[in-house]
Amino acid sequence: MNNVQLIGNLARAVELRELGGGKVVGKSILAVSRMNKGTRTGTDWIPVTLWDRQAQAAARYLDKGSRIAVQGRLHGDYVPVKGQAEGEAKRSRLVLEVIVDRITYLSTVKRQGEGKAEEATEAKPAGSGGRSGR
16 A cells, blocks of 8 residues: 655745646645654655645645645656766666645745735625625
8 A cells, every 4th residue: 555644844835837738736845854752853855746726725825834734645756867977877766756645734834915915805895795784
């Protein structure tokens, strides 16, 4: 079974890229604390990939430092090593990433000015809608 669950903070904002056929992919890196007997011993930096509406929502509502929980599957691929000398045997390295199936926002870090814009659009003008005369 290939199932991964992680909790961490985004190391950078989700970067969106549009693919053919209306598909959207979002990529980021999740910083996950490594613990040993209750003591933090380091940080693992794990690439995460989100697709379509999930990617668009994450790019809109999350930013660097946002705490999230992800559930998904581990995907690995071999990629050629750059900068190999001519005539040298071809080398490749394994690159792992988490393909996210489910994301839970544990906190958000709003971009500067975004909160003010939301307040302005949610506020109703005085005297419109609702009951009057009370």
